[in-house]
Amino acid sequence: xxxxxxxxxxxxxxxxxxxxxxxxxxxxxxxxxxxxxxxxxxxxxxxxxxxxxxxxxxxxxxxxxxxxxxxxxxxxxxxxxxxxxxxxxxxxxxxxxxxxxxxxxxxxxxxxxxxxxxxxxxxxxxxxxxxxxxxxxxxxx
Numbered sequence: 001x002x003x004x005x006x007x008x009x010x011x012x013x014x015x016x017x018x019x020x021x022x023x024x025x026x027x028x029x030x031x032x033x034x035x036x037x038x039x040x041x042x043x044x045x046x047x048x049x050x051x052x053x054x055x056x057x058x059x060x061x062x063x064x065x066x067x068x069x070x071x072x073x074x075x076x077x078x079x080x081x082x083x084x085x086x087x088x089x090x091x092x093x094x095x096x097x098x099x100x101x102x103x104x105x106x107x108x109x110x111x112x113x114x115x116x117x118x119x120x121x122x123x124x125x126x127x128x129x130x131x132x133x134x135x136x137x138x139x140x141x
Contacts (some may be wrong), residue, residue: 006045009035018078048088055080056088062103072100074110087120
C-alpha cells in the first residue's frame with residue numbers, strides 16, 4: 001500500500017467515488033468545481049492506494065484561528081468499507097500529524113457528522129476530543 005499527498009485538482013478527481021460515500025448528493029461536476037476553488041485556499045489530499053486503486057482519502061488544509069493558532073484541518077476522511085479495520089486510517093492520521101508538525105501547527109481538527117458514530121469512536125481512539133459544536137445555517141437567496 002502506498003500513501004501519497006495530492007495537490008492537483010485533476011488528480012483529486014480520482015478520489016470522487018470515496019468522497020461520495022460521505023456526501024452522496026455531491027455530483028462529480030460540483031466536486032470538480034469545489035476542489036478547483038479549495039486548492040486556491042491551500043486544500044490538499046492524502047490518499048492510500050492498493051493495486052493502483054484509491055482505498056482511502058482525506059482532504060486537509062492549514063489555517064490559523066485565534067483560539068488555537070496554526071492548525072491542520074482534516075476534511076472528508078474516508079476509508080473504503082472493504083478496507084476498514086486494517087489500520088489504514090490510523091496510518092493516514094499519523095502522516096497528517098507529521099504534516100501538521102512540518103507546518104508548525106499546534107492542533108489538528110475536524111468535523112464529523114453527528115450520526116457517524118463509527119467515525120466518533122475512531123477519532124476518540126486516536127486522541128481527538130470534542131471541543132464544541134459546529135453550527136450551520138443555510139443562507140436564503
